[in-house]
Amino acid sequence: MYDRVKGFRDFYPEEMAARRWAMDTIEDVATRYGFREIGTPALEPTQMYTDKSGEEIVEELYSFEDKGGRSVALTPELTPTVARMFVEKQQALSKPVKWVSTRPFWRYEQVQQGRFREFYQTNVDIFGSSDPAADAEVLAVAVDMLTDLGLTSEDFQIRVSHRDILAGLLDSFDAEVDTREAIRAVDKRSKVDHEAYLDALVEAGLSYGQADSFDEMLQSGEDELDSLADITGSEAVAEATQNLRAVLDATEDFGVRDHLTLSLTTARGLDYYTGVVFECFDSTGEVSRSVFGGGRYDDLIEGFGGQPTPAVGFAPGHATLQLLCQRAGVWPEEGLSTDYYVLQVGETRATAARITRDLREKGHVVETDIADRSFGAQMGYADEINAETVVIVGEQDLENDEVTLKEMDEGEQISVPVDAFPGNHDRPTFEDFAE
Amino acid sequence: MYDRVKGFRDFYPEEMAARRWAMDTIEDVATRYGFREIGTPALEPTQMYTDKSGEEIVEELYSFEDKGGRSVALTPELTPTVARMFVEKQQALSKPVKWVSTRPFWRYEQVQQGRFREFYQTNVDIFGSSDPAADAEVLAVAVDMLTDLGLTSEDFQIRVSHRDILAGLLDSFDAEVDTREAIRAVDKRSKVDHEAYLDALVEAGLSYGQADSFDEMLQSGEDELDSLADITGSEAVAEATQNLRAVLDATEDFGVRDHLTLSLTTARGLDYYTGVVFECFDSTGEVSRSVFGGGRYDDLIEGFGGQPTPAVGFAPGHATLQLLCQRAGVWPEEGLSTDYYVLQVGETRATAARITRDLREKGHVVETDIADRSFGAQMGYADEINAETVVIVGEQDLENDEVTLKEMDEGEQISVPVDAFPGNHDRPTFEDFAE
Structure with missing residues (x-):
């Protein structure tokens, strides 16, 4: 008798049938939107991850030296791979490029509820359009995936924010702020107590007073959004606000506006986001983590050696999606038919x-x-x-x-x-x- | 710019659409036959492979030590994994168990046409029936997969053999024969010249005269099959012949007999086969290797610590299947729709x-x-x-x-x-x- 590797799962037919239903449902939505399936390798050069995230990322990777002496890693996420693939054929590809794929990824991390060392994601990305309609289309795909699973606005909420608004607000203070660090602090806002959050903002360069006032601005509702540019007198905030408005207006046309809420305290942890960012939450708060998130990452392709190319995407993880569906009572009975x-x-x-x-x-x-x-x-x-x-x-x-x-x-x-x-x-x- | 890892492939949408069509086509056949999808991990304990195949298998594995000190390997095939899964829930599962799955596997081997270090297979297995109808159902699934892809008997041929006939014939000689080694020699018969093949049989324990006569018996057509038991006076050959006849008779009922040819020179290389074995070949001989193969492996589950359980299955690889479809002109145009x-x-x-x-x-x-x-x-x-x-x-x-x-x-x-x-x-x- 052998034990399976810790953090890895076997799926027997009954559970697999339910998972297949969920995968098919969300892939069908992407297909109808004209996203095209790609196939991607399980191994990539380790350097692709360390260049972007530093040597410390190796601690979270299944990386090793192959028999040919290459340092390789089991892919922990798809974004670097799709960036590599896009750059390789950049000239030949019809833009906008719209790609989708579902597959496992691997990270060596603590195993807990809804988090495994082998986990499944569906990645959805658009390359080659900076137009607000592209951000809105990605939001529409996300909403349609959730509603096709049977979820309603009682079950989930998508919180939308904009990195350039956050950065513009931070810049408007008379202080030397480490923007990335401050944004990471915002991302952790709901996970730490308020004091620790303010401390982190101060660590990033704000004074306590500025941190307080910054946090107050982040609480702005949709009515107050336009006043942020006036208060700060920031051109960057004005432009970003306008961009966010245009995205939300397009989601109105696309029929999904009702599922979206403005929430500037939504920041996304990853450094590479550049514009609109969003996260999906369980409306009841029972699935406490963000179910998934995404956003715009206009600098990544250039960072991979390509021509500057705007990009926007998201990647729902199937384990948390399953938790949400189960909580909402729309997960199918796990049985054979x-x-x-x-x-x-x-x-x-x-x-x-x-x-x-x-x-x-x-x-x-x-x-x-x-x-x-x-x-x-x-x-x-x-x-x-x-x-x-x-x-x-x-x-x-x-x-x-x-x-x-x-x-x-x-x-x-x-x-x-x-x-x-x-x-x-x-x-x-x-x-x-x-x- | 990063290079992808050698032997690994990216699939862009045009090619992926054709591959998805092929995967869906063969999975649909298995689904209609009542095979149930399972999901399996990418990593298994390295020992699962070395126990079965010896330490030398490590040379062909992507194996490494994970951060927790476990020796793990990227799965090179599915059979040990399904055996492990079957043994874990053996009591609870309704028999016969019929499982199917499609996914990548990994082997560190020489890259050549149609052979990569990351390759895709659809695995189809039945556990819990020793009845000839189970072997016949597996053969019927294989044939229906190929015909649903648009292939005809002009394009492919499935050669059917029986391990116990080979072993019984070998036993009937007055010689100390290493059966496994002799069967491996038969498996390599068409890949080496005739002298080398006979040498290998002699190496396994036959005399040159016996090797010649053994090889002559392997040429038996369907009409001569029943005479083998008489010639050798072997009870084992008689039983195995009867079993093979029963399987072929069932394939008649199942509507796929016309695609099958008796061929005792078909042996399959893997040691674990125990009864009927088969291989699919390109009828024109242009795709020179066997396209895929399978057979009965009644001892494996017990070897994995389970109750003795008969099993039969096969696993078409998608790369050679694609070569066959392309040669036959049924591979779809690779484009978006x-x-x-x-x-x-x-x-x-x-x-x-x-x-x-x-x-x-x-x-x-x-x-x-x-x-x-x-x-x-x-x-x-x-x-x-x-x-x-x-x-x-x-x-x-x-x-x-x-x-x-x-x-x-x-x-x-x-x-x-x-x-x-x-x-x-x-x-x-x-x-x-x-x-």
Whole structure:
């Protein structure tokens, strides 16, 4: 007996069916928006991550030296990979480029509820448009994914912010502020007590008074947003505010505005964001972490050696999405589903196989006996796999050129002519033959 | 600029679309047969592979020590993982267990045509039935996958053999034969010259005369199969022959017999096979390697600490499958496909967005302008993404409450009332409005 590696999971069919439903649902949304699937490698050069995030990132990576002496890492996220791929074919690609993919990633971190060392994400990115409509489209995809999962505005809320507003406000103070550090402090705001948060802002260069006043500005609601530029007299804040307004206006056209809330205290931890940023939260607060987030990252492609290229994207993680769906009661029952079980009694395999094949050709999920089992054992199995209809192919019935359809939910059954089954029926059930 | 790791591949949308079609096609077949998707980890304990295959396997593995001091390996194949998963829940699982999954695997080996260090396979396995119908179902799934891809018996052939026939024939000689080594020699038969092949059989314990006579028996056609037991007087050969006949008879009922050929020179290299084994070949011989193979492995679960459990399965690799499809001319054109592009001229975003949303709700792939571009730039992009229909939403047309449908293939166009579009039409095109 072997144990699986800590932080890694096996998914048996019942749970996997529910996860597949969720993956298909969110991928279908991206597909309808014209995002195109890409396939990406599990390993990348370790340097791709250390160049961006410093040597300390190695502590969180599954990195090692391969047999050819290369330092490689199991990909902890997709953004560097898509940036590398975009740069490699930048000239040839039709812009805007809209990519989507779902796959596992790996990080060596503390295992806790909803957090594993192997985790699944769907990455959605647009390269090549700085227009507010691109930010809005990404927000619309995010909202449509959640509503297609069955979630409503009672269940989730997307908080939208803008990095340049935060940076502009910080710049407007008469102080030497480390903007990145201050933004990281804002990102941690809800996770630490207020004193510690203010301390972190002071650490970043503000005075306590400035930190207080900065935090007050971050509380601005939508009505007060436009006044921030006036109060600070900052051109940068004015421009960023205008950009954020344009994005929100476009989401109105795109039909998703109601799910979005302005929240300047939303900052996103990662350094590479440059414009609109957003995070999805459980409205009830039961799933305490942000469910996922995203935003604009206009500098990254140039940082990877490409031509300057605007970019915006997000990446929902499937584990927290599952927690949200479960909390909201929209996660499907984790079970098998089977359209037909074709039961064989006696030497009836030839006919049973013909029926099985015909039903499969109509696209149904069909099982039949492959273990030479008794009537009772087959019926028990049909029940375990949640077969909706059992087609009983018995020697005696066949002598009368009949088979029996048994509807498993109510237990009703009926004899039908074997030649007429399945015949022209798309999905023949007890009802089709009972008059 | 970073280079991707050697032997690893990026898949851009055009190629990925073709690969996704192939993956969906073969997974759909397995689903209709009632195989259930499982999800499996990328890392396993290295020991899981070295226990089975010896320390030398490490040379082919991406194995390393993780930050917790565990020796782990990127999974080079799925069979040990499914065995581990089966053993862990053996009591609770309804038998037969039928599992399927598609994912990448990793081996540090020489990169060549159709062989990479990261490669994709779909694994199909049945646990818990020793009945010939289980072997036959696996063969039927394999054939249906290939025919659903558009391949015919002109394109491929599945060669079926039986490990116990080979072992029984070897046992029937008056010699001390290392059966595993002899079977490995048979597996390499077509890859080395005849002298080297005979030498390998002699190395395994046969005399040259016995090796010749053994090889002659392996050439038996279907008519001669039953005579092998008589010639050798071997009970084991008689039983195995009967089992193989029963499997082939079941494939007749399952409608796939025509695609199968008896071929005792087919042996499969892996030690763990115990009964029926098979390999798929390109009928034209252009794809020189076996496309994929599989068979029965009744001892593996016990070897993993479980209750003795019969098992049978196979795992087509997507790279060789792609080569076969390309050779046969059934690989789809690698390109994007888009149902609608909704083109905006002037300040028409609100209407364009409404139409875009309605079309997406009907399930179509729809793109619209998210980069504030000119008519010409949008038309060029619509062409690049192979949009079938362009819906032109122009300011002037809107004044007449109209939009224009342009069918991109022939270039025909027509004005339609904006309120009626898309209306009740499932997939409105030029034809629906042209009288």
